[in-house]
Amino acid sequence: MSEEKSAAALLKEKLLIKKKSGTKRLSEEELKKADDFCVGYCDFLNSGKTEREAVRTAISIAEKNGFTEFDRTRNYSAGDKVYVNNRNKALMLCVIGKNGTKDGVRLGIAHIDSPRLDLKPNPLYESNELALFKTHYYGGIKKYQWTAVPLALHGVAVLKDGTVKDVYIGDDENDPCFVVTDLLPHLATEQMTQTMVKAFNGEHLNVLIGSRPFSNDEESENVKLNIMSILYQKYGFKEEDFMSADLTMVPAARARDVGFDRSMIGAYGHDDKVCAYPALMAAVDTKCPEQTVITVLTDREEIAYMVDFIADLAEADGTELRHVMEKTICLSADVNAAFDPTYASAYESNNSCYINYGAVITKYTGSGGKYSTSDASAEFMAKVRKILDDADVIWQTGELGKVDGGGGGTIAKFVANWNADVVDLGVPVLSMHAPFEVVSKIDVYETYRALYEFYSFV
Numbered sequence: 001m002s003e004e005k006s007a008a009a010l011l012k013e014k015l016l017i018k019k020k021s022g023t024k025r026l027s028e029e030e031l032k033k034a035d036d037f038c039v040g041y042c043d044f045l046n047s048g049k050t051e052r053e054a055v056r057t058a059i060s061i062a063e064k065n066g067f068t069e070f071d072r073t074r075n076y077s078a079g080d081k082v083y084v085n086n087r088n089k090a091l092m093l094c095v096i097g098k099n100g101t102k103d104g105v106r107l108g109i110a111h112i113d114s115p116r117l118d119l120k121p122n123p124l125y126e127s128n129e130l131a132l133f134k135t136h137y138y139g140g141i142k143k144y145q146w147t148a149v150p151l152a153l154h155g156v157a158v159l160k161d162g163t164v165k166d167v168y169i170g171d172d173e174n175d176p177c178f179v180v181t182d183l184l185p186h187l188a189t190e191q192m193t194q195t196m197v198k199a200f201n202g203e204h205l206n207v208l209i210g211s212r213p214f215s216n217d218e219e220s221e222n223v224k225l226n227i228m229s230i231l232y233q234k235y236g237f238k239e240e241d242f243m244s245a246d247l248t249m250v251p252a253a254r255a256r257d258v259g260f261d262r263s264m265i266g267a268y269g270h271d272d273k274v275c276a277y278p279a280l281m282a283a284v285d286t287k288c289p290e291q292t293v294i295t296v297l298t299d300r301e302e303i304a305y306m307v308d309f310i311a312d313l314a315e316a317d318g319t320e321l322r323h324v325m326e327k328t329i330c331l332s333a334d335v336n337a338a339f340d341p342t343y344a345s346a347y348e349s350n351n352s353c354y355i356n357y358g359a360v361i362t363k364y365t366g367s368g369g370k371y372s373t374s375d376a377s378a379e380f381m382a383k384v385r386k387i388l389d390d391a392d393v394i395w396q397t398g399e400l401g402k403v404d405g406g407g408g409g410t411i412a413k414f415v416a417n418w419n420a421d422v423v424d425l426g427v428p429v430l431s432m433h434a435p436f437e438v439v440s441k442i443d444v445y446e447t448y449r450a451l452y453e454f455y456s457f458v
């Protein structure tokens with residue numbers, strides 16, 4: 001029997017999209033590369049839970065790979081690698097191209113802040129002989145997910161004289177940890193009938209931090225005093241120093257393989273370190289590109305410092321910022337919501353992204369059709385498709401959930417404001433913004449490959 005294909009099979013091959021999982025497209029060898037890449041990623045996650053820690057970790061990786069601190073007064077040539085540390089909370093990495101900035105730069109931007117519980121400016125209090133911290137959540141969270149899980153305290157307190165006191169406690173298994181308590185089910189009859197928004201509000205997110213008094217005398221607030229005394233001995237700051245601190249409660253768990261087959265990673269802070277790390281490694285592996293390549297690991301979405309940096313490079317190249325920006329192309333590296341079969345009704349299956357199907361391109365973000373949105377042009381989408389397909393990168397497209405089901409913004413709209421071409425590309429995530437989010441190792445690796453190929457595009 002000959003194996004001749006039917007007319008329908010041939011036409012299908014020619015006209016229809018072939019969706020195929022990365023698990024079927026990658027060879028054993030390539031799968032191993034993806035797994036190995038993710039070992040480094042897990043280290044990055046464990047040592048970079050806050051922006052400050054992520055910046056510190058990224059600088060140490062960059063310096064080991066030939067990056068030096070940018071000096072505005074120096075002349076740089078093709079292949080030189082520099083970085084700019086912006087206030088210890090954001091980092092730019094630049095590989096100077098043979099052609100400099102004249103024809104635009106290749107930009108990759110990812111954010112390194114993640115949802116967490118920030119301590120309020122006046123956090124410490126005692127109630128019924130328990131010491132607690134008041135917190136203010138940062139990022140969109142489902143508050144109940146942050147109760148009854150071990151938390152660690154990370155950050156800095158800065159004294160009036162400018163001395164920076166680092167705090168890092170709760171991650172080591174020998175450290176104590178902290179916790180937001182929750183009401184037992186036996187007494188939660190009323191709570192269980194409430195909507196989630198009412199049952200868990202922001203003022204419930206108080207962190208338990210101690211229960212023993214400083215001494216047996218009858219002074220009030222002795223438990224609080226004892227905590228302050230421990231903090232003063234260990235870190236050298238007083239209660240008033242909380243006012244000038246970036247202190248935050250983050251999940252104490254470390255990144256771990258998920259699944260019997262170890263195909264996925266569960267961790268705190270995938271959004272958006274899962275794009276930041278691939279962008280960082282793409283910068284590290286970019287040798288001597290045609291066009292200058294800039295990778296930005298940013299705190300929040302303010303990117304004025306990036307524009308200033310590009311202006312410096314433009315000036316050195318004898319050109320103008322606006323002329324560089326109009327030719328600049330950018331991948332806004334950010335996550336998308338992976339299709340979750342348990343909550344299938346929240347997704348539109350034809351336009352969702354899937355675990356193991358590679359880096360996801362999100363043509364437009366935001367909500368409401370036009371408001372606070374960003375939309376990549378069809379021309380730019382075509383260019384990105386070609387770059388990825390030519391390099392056999394595994395990728396997919398996705399929308400964030402159903403139309404009018406919600407929505408989320410990324411940095412893309414801020415870049416678009418500077419008249420650069422930009423589209424979102426990143427990793428599909430399950431349980432996004434939970435204390436323990438899940439991604440696929442294949443998708444992390446393909447996102448790295450996508451950024452790397454984009455950076456080399458001439």
Ligand code: MN
Binds near residue numbers: 271433
């Ligand atoms: Mn997010």
Ligand code: MN
Binds near residue numbers: 111271272334335
């Ligand atoms: Mn994000």
